[in-house]
Amino acid sequence: MNSYCVATYRCYDDKADFHKKAQSIAVGLTVGSWTDLPAAKQKEMEKHLGQVLSVDVTEPPGGGESAEGGTGRYADIRIAYPDANFSADIPALLVTVFGKLSMDGKIKLIDLHFSPSFMSRFAGPKYGIEGVRDLLGVHDRPLLMSIFKSVIGHDLDELTRQFYGQAAGGVDLIKDDEILFENPLTPIEKRVEACMEAARRAKAETGQQLLYAVNVTGPASKLADQAKRAIGAGANALLFNVLAYGFDTLRELSADPDIRVPIAAHPALAGALYPSPHYGIAASVLLGKLMRLAGADLVLFPSPYGSVVMPKEENMAIRHALVTDRLEADYGYRAPGDDGAVPVSPLRASFPVPSAGIHPGLVPWIVRDFGTDVVVNAGGGVHGHPMGAAAGGRAFRQAIDAVAAGIPLEEYGKSHAELGAAVERWGAKS
Amino acid sequence: MNSYCVATYRCYDDKADFHKKAQSIAVGLTVGSWTDLPAAKQKEMEKHLGQVLSVDVTEPPGGGESAEGGTGRYADIRIAYPDANFSADIPALLVTVFGKLSMDGKIKLIDLHFSPSFMSRFAGPKYGIEGVRDLLGVHDRPLLMSIFKSVIGHDLDELTRQFYGQAAGGVDLIKDDEILFENPLTPIEKRVEACMEAARRAKAETGQQLLYAVNVTGPASKLADQAKRAIGAGANALLFNVLAYGFDTLRELSADPDIRVPIAAHPALAGALYPSPHYGIAASVLLGKLMRLAGADLVLFPSPYGSVVMPKEENMAIRHALVTDRLEADYGYRAPGDDGAVPVSPLRASFPVPSAGIHPGLVPWIVRDFGTDVVVNAGGGVHGHPMGAAAGGRAFRQAIDAVAAGIPLEEYGKSHAELGAAVERWGAKS
Known part of the structure; x- marks a missing residue:
């Protein structure tokens, strides 16, 4: 069974289609491209494909400018990344889930869930x-x-x-x-x-x-x-x-x-x-x-x-x-x-x-x-x-x-x- | 002659006395306390004391709320840190100039000047x-x-x-x-x-x-x-x-x-x-x-x-x-x-x-x-x-x-x- 680490992002954008953005993250940071792959290749690559778990959009109450710049419209996006894609170390996980993405507009990594399999490679605190x-x-x-x-x-x-x-x-x-x-x-x-x-x-x-x-x-x-x-x-x-x-x-x-x-x-x-x-x-x-x-x-x-x-x-x-x-x-x-x-x-x-x-x-x-x-x-x-x-x-x-x-x-x-x-x-x- | 690395910060605060804040950074991140030291001790400690080089305050044009939260009032503060205070490595320099300070309100490290003496300890790019x-x-x-x-x-x-x-x-x-x-x-x-x-x-x-x-x-x-x-x-x-x-x-x-x-x-x-x-x-x-x-x-x-x-x-x-x-x-x-x-x-x-x-x-x-x-x-x-x-x-x-x-x-x-x-x-x- 595949195993996944899950990143949750808060992403601010006044107009973006957040569901589309989530899909593009899930594909772009894993297999690179998906819809243009032949079906046989898709089957082979599926275990490496990121999965969009949820997209929760919060529309601004007034619809106007907020005090923080922009309208304050945001989405919390959860993406599951296959453990198969990275080595079991923190640099690899962080670079995968927030390396390039950190530079892609107003986006913050607000949670990170380690799969039991990923965690099992860490001893944690000795005391x-x-x-x-x-x-x-x-x-x-x-x-x-x-x-x-x-x-x-x-x-x-x-x-x-x-x-x-x-x-x-x-x-x-x-x-x-x-x-x-x-x-x-x-x-x-x-x-x-x-x-x-x-x-x-x-x-x-x-x-x-x-x-x-x-x-x-x-x-x-x-x-x-x-x-x-x-x-x-x-x-x-x-x-x-x-x-x-x-x-x-x-x-x-x-x-x-x-x-x-x-x-x-x-x-x-x-x-x-x-x-x-x-x-x-x-x-x-x-x-x-x-x-x-x-x-x-x-x-x-x-x-x-x-x-x-x-x-x-x-x-x-x-x-x-x-x-x-x-x-x-x-x-x-x-x-x-x-x-x-x-x-x-x-x-x-x-x-x-x-x-x-x-x-x-x-x-x-x-x-x-x-x-x-x-x-x-x-x-x-x-x-x-x-x-x-x-x-x-x-x-x-x-x-x-x-x-x-x-x-x-x-x-x-x-x-x-x-x-x-x-x-x-x-x-x-x- | 003493040698100094210089950090420049942009610091946002609607009301702060930025000159006082600059002094408190220069002292707090170096010798810890200054005005309560005896004169003889001050003389001994002077080579370790941070120096405020400049404080440039920008008052908000309108005085009201800006789109970014707060009034937008800020100051660019330059502090010189004696090389004598840290080992000649990047972690020591960063922890000195922006370790604790990074967590002290709206403050960004906008420039960092290495002293010739500090730089001389680095080989830089091999090619x-x-x-x-x-x-x-x-x-x-x-x-x-x-x-x-x-x-x-x-x-x-x-x-x-x-x-x-x-x-x-x-x-x-x-x-x-x-x-x-x-x-x-x-x-x-x-x-x-x-x-x-x-x-x-x-x-x-x-x-x-x-x-x-x-x-x-x-x-x-x-x-x-x-x-x-x-x-x-x-x-x-x-x-x-x-x-x-x-x-x-x-x-x-x-x-x-x-x-x-x-x-x-x-x-x-x-x-x-x-x-x-x-x-x-x-x-x-x-x-x-x-x-x-x-x-x-x-x-x-x-x-x-x-x-x-x-x-x-x-x-x-x-x-x-x-x-x-x-x-x-x-x-x-x-x-x-x-x-x-x-x-x-x-x-x-x-x-x-x-x-x-x-x-x-x-x-x-x-x-x-x-x-x-x-x-x-x-x-x-x-x-x-x-x-x-x-x-x-x-x-x-x-x-x-x-x-x-x-x-x-x-x-x-x-x-x-x-x-x-x-x-x-x-x-x-x-």
Whole structure:
């Protein structure tokens, strides 16, 4: 039986015959031509032919100009692409479904469904949510990640001091800044050694295990070597700017048997791709489905709460893509060859890490939206705490405890000084 | 003396204080904080501090709503980033200047200037325009490239027949379809052997040397091996879907001393990044400057003439980025540390390949816009010729000859049957 991956496009055009356009995509991006083929050849080529699954046209309510240019008339078009047409890797799939087509007018890739057969070629996250929790010994609450306040131009002593300040507050993960590259002041192996030593000192006081996600950077073919050197120096997690290197490079790092630490995917450059309504790739595909498929154990993305804002429904769509163990939400239609069974995801779940502008007062909102399988990620909310970074970490942990106990932050803050100070500084939205 | 790479952003906001925003970018994406640093620390950190070079605000003419949403108020902001802050590779530069920032509202990276010091770390195209011309022995006219009509589901015999048909028309280059991946019917080494044999047969008739750009695909870390196997089987050029793998992977392929063939960069997925006025990366940066820096010998992009349309000024900006030997157009301002000399590009020029919807009647326009250092790239314009693909190639060569001789295509077509038929079929815009 043939197997298909399914792409959903939103396509804006004031006048196009969208059904005709859908047919031309399904043929043009697969067998090239169809109606002029002899019947015998058609029979032979049918297994390579793209299939139009649905065309849902939305006519503009008024029929006039919308605020976005044009009338706002669009169609959501679903096309099934035979797995037989591409190799089982993300570059081949993306080039097939959105290579040339991305340049063909106002069109956005809004969903992408991987066939069970295609997915079976991917190992996905090596640790995932449960694996990361196992490493930290924390299973019952949201995790807490913090980031350095500033890194460029700082030497090892300064960086280690910052690291210790964060670690002392009881955070679970600390990540490098994504713009910290190989540099003479804090080269990766020395940085890992110094920071992991600070982590050990902090653990002696807090009892808290800690993952340090060190930024893997530089020439593409040397990334795995660099990661292994960092791990050799003691690194127990990696940070990776996935979109600067492509999804297959993440997959290779994640699948490497010698890289036995979780990988946190940074969304750097993602804003060049997801925010336009007319062009690009939806955040749920880019930072959700593809990151998980490629093996990210944790995925950072702009939260709907803070300074870098992504609409809440997009955040929820990313979350769903990262954590769901059932794939029915991708369906709503039957792909050719689909036997109707609801497949269970063969991939471990990735930890969602909504980021930017997070302070302790937002923890109730984060838990309400994401549940406990979330990483609360803070920079200014830790370092900007009136009593210092360690107190900032403690304020977040207290906020997490308060939410677990069902106690409003303002009330919990009365008996927990750090949280109280944070709520006074930033407010609380509980 | 410090050295800086310079990013120019177009930033839309109805109310923002753009000067303040520019300062916050220059500080936030470099040293992190500035005004709260002690004076001694500021002195130490100054070499890492981003510099605002200019902020040009364009207020909306009417002050009201524009057709694009918002008032249309925007600013072009130039920021200089110290080379000291990032390693000398494209991922590090892009993550620095547009990693986090890409997600911060309506902002597009519209230009990127590499410091001479940064550029000096790149070899650029191994062949470039002159090298490709040398390989083909053609120095005085636009080159002609053709592409397969359809590839998926075809076996070696069918593919070879198509190849020969194109080659027999006297084309200079034939490229794989970008959606042809490793597959059981036409695996890369067998495909190369069969097609290069067809190229030899055609050359015996036409006398025309020919480059066959075979598509390098699959796992990221195996691309170089695959390229070398293809070259071992006789391939004399490569096609590469750069944006599916990242610019550094192109750079590594291009810099590999064992890959001694030109590389043609395909723009697949580029439409997810360049067309929006509000988000993404300008085509001249994405398909121009970065492709050349990373070592593409030929760069395909949507032409302004045909079916997949890019505005003409964007095409011209790509062309300039690919071929200019002087970098003054990147300036218009003085970067800190810039001694005022106009640097000459240390990189070979890349061949511009405007593509999609090209027929012989467009050759005069292409030459008018691009000069003779251009590759005329045709698919339907070759295969759809009323007298067949070989005649299609000849029609293009005749059109190129006519333009060189300053003879209108309609006139030249009277004595050259293939061109005459093409002009009758598609018209001529001379």
